[in-house]
Amino acid sequence: MKSNAPGQLLGYALQFPRALYHLLRSAPNDVVCVEVVGDVAIRYSNGELLTEEDKSSVLGNVLTDRSKDLWKTLSNWIEASNSGFIDIEKTQFVLYTNQSGRRGLVNEFDEAQDPLKASTALKKAKDKLKELDVEHEIWKYYNYVVNENEIQFMEIIQRFNLQIESGAGYDAVRIEIQKKHVSEKQIDFIMENLNGWVLKIVVESIAARRSAIMTWEDFDKQFKVLLDRSRSRELIDFTMNYNKEHDKVKKQFKERPIYLKQLEAIELTENEMLEAISDFLRADANLERWIENETIDYDIALDFEDRLTKFWKNQRKRIGITEKNLNAVEQGQLLLSDCNSRLETIRDMTPPASTIPGTYHALADEAEIGWHSEWDKIFIKEKGD
Incomplete structure (x- = not known):
């Protein structure tokens, strides 16, 4: 019996290292949240927003030209903008995936950093999917994005960033911890405990029907405690008692x-x-x-x-x-x-x-x-x- 459950589980699990990644890159008065504005988001102290959707697969590329994940994500962003939930001009849109694939429309969107390139990307999308059947599972998302909200779509892809990292998302976390001048021998201990802290905050918040929000200030306290603990834990006894027969x-x-x-x-x-x-x-x-x-x-x-x-x-x-x-x-x-x-x-x-x-x-x-x-x-x- 085939199932995509492992891929879905990985998709949810990716949110924790991604939230940790953004916390490590955050600054005073920033706030990182999970399942509040997208999968993961960071609200900066200046009022700007980064919203991220995390897409994963254990088999292959999930962001093909006819990918439901791709078009549903774009549709959700436009809907959030139309409802006034987000301001496109103050938002960065990130699509993170753990699998790369052949070049496609998502790469065109990623490179559309100005109005001319955005217009070109829109045209390529229409050309590639002009024969898309209205019965196709992505049609309602595609139609909403490309045909009904063309202007918002072009505005979004000018602020769109595709991030690809193989694995479970922890390589980027390791690099960010290392940037803080943490010894290589201490990184795993700190990373594992910080990830546990993020998991605890998110699960407890969701269980209590609260928004899963983590402030830079709370994270900073936790990081400093773990850094001190990591140093203390390494001054341990690596040896054994030597008896007279040794x-x-x-x-x-x-x-x-x-x-x-x-x-x-x-x-x-x-x-x-x-x-x-x-x-x-x-x-x-x-x-x-x-x-x-x-x-x-x-x-x-x-x-x-x-x-x-x-x-x-x-x-x-x-x-x-x-x-x-x-x-x-x-x-x-x-x-x-x-x-x-x-x-x-x-x-x-x-x-x-x-x-x-x-x-x-x-x-x-x-x-x-x-x-x-x-x-x-x-x-x-x-x-x-």
């Missing part, structure tokens, strides 16, 4: 890099050292992913390390003054505990729990910091060797 843990434990030797110097247990290895590996992996995903850059990473180092210096000095009763090992353990418990943010976001201790171990591995009171005498020399 190959990387075994390798680190066997090779004893400097940060582990620093922990040995303050007599940490084997379990504590295994936990340190896990933190070190996780922090390193996450940092690499965050930089790769453009969540942070090297300058932000260096600033984070600088703040941790400054805290380490202050705590080391404090412990040296206030905890003189503790020996070098105990002072080192206290310093490590204080540093691992430190709360720091990266770009105002709280990083995964392993990040701060793991970064401290990375600094210790470079002999930039240490835990034992004489760490610099021991490990800076070892690093140089």
Whole structure:
């Protein structure tokens, strides 16, 4: 059993990415609506209007010379003008489709940007369809447009724009989001959530028998919230816990890099050292992913390390003054505990729990910091060797 239901469903579904597209291109005090003035429309702050009809197909071109979609759309626009619902001189008329086809009348209308070209396009339409039977499904629309409202038709096609985009309408949305300097890694998250917001507004409005209207101001608030969320959500833990049987843990434990030797110097247990290895590996992996995903850059990473180092210096000095009763090992353990418990943010976001201790171990591995009171005498020399 054949059905054009998939194509019709796609036609309705196209309204959501198209509304989102127009919202992304809108400006303060503009209003975008769905199923109010055509499929999608934008009322500009200066009083002008863009009205759009969205036509789709899963098989082929829906805007042939004898297309009902084409002639019914033109008829509806003229009827809206004749009823005073729209002002042609203040309106842009857009016909959007997801399928291209061979050149036809719709292309002639699209190119008729002045009275002479509009007159030529009208003549071509009459010539091509002069043998159209009055019983044809498009006759009443064609007749109303070309024969009964010739002047309005020519005025409309001078303000007419045909837009063709393959697919489901989201390629244009992606480009508009990208124009707002959004990272490629963040676009899908923002696009999906904005589309959900548009869908919710439209469905709830229609269900409540209200006009589905979205203001630039409401959209702007939503966009900013999602942009902040997209950045926050990317400072996530991409790693897993490394248990003692993990190959990387075994390798680190066997090779004893400097940060582990620093922990040995303050007599940490084997379990504590295994936990340190896990933190070190996780922090390193996450940092690499965050930089790769453009969540942070090297300058932000260096600033984070600088703040941790400054805290380490202050705590080391404090412990040296206030905890003189503790020996070098105990002072080192206290310093490590204080540093691992430190709360720091990266770009105002709280990083995964392993990040701060793991970064401290990375600094210790470079002999930039240490835990034992004489760490610099021991490990800076070892690093140089």
